[in-house]
Amino acid sequence: MVNHRTIDDHNTTLSVEDFALLRENLHEQRLFRQEQLHQLSAAVTSRADTPSARPAASQLEVRNKLVASARLVLADVEAALGRMDQGRYGTCHLCRGAIARELLMIVPQARYCARCRQVREAVR
Numbered sequence: 001m002v003n004h005r006t007i008d009d010h011n012t013t014l015s016v017e018d019f020a021l022l023r024e025n026l027h028e029q030r031l032f033r034q035e036q037l038h039q040l041s042a043a044v045t046s047r048a049d050t051p052s053a054r055p056a057a058s059q060l061e062v063r064n065k066l067v068a069s070a071r072l073v074l075a076d077v078e079a080a081l082g083r084m085d086q087g088r089y090g091t092c093h094l095c096r097g098a099i100a101r102e103l104l105m106i107v108p109q110a111r112y113c114a115r116c117r118q119v120r121e122a123v124r
Helices: 016-048 057-086 101-106 114-123
Strands: none
Touching: 016 057, 016 101
């Protein structure tokens, strides 16, 4: 069962409408990434048949980075949809506090609040 709770803490309130909009956005992102991965895979498969059309090493490197990036984003999007279904969407994985509404509207698959994200990036 989907939990349509309202997170209410300074700038973190998510309305039912926000939740629906974010879910729709995540579904669109998932479809886009799936199609992107399909196209990247199809391009390599079609080129493999003709030796003269084989991509250069630099082209393969760029393609591999695009594939890796698309897979990471797809995994994040699917994880966010899973959190929505489990009623845990909008909760930071580190501090368990609410993720700001504004951040979720920009990055709907966000796993961390702004403070925890800064801490994680500073450690890297």
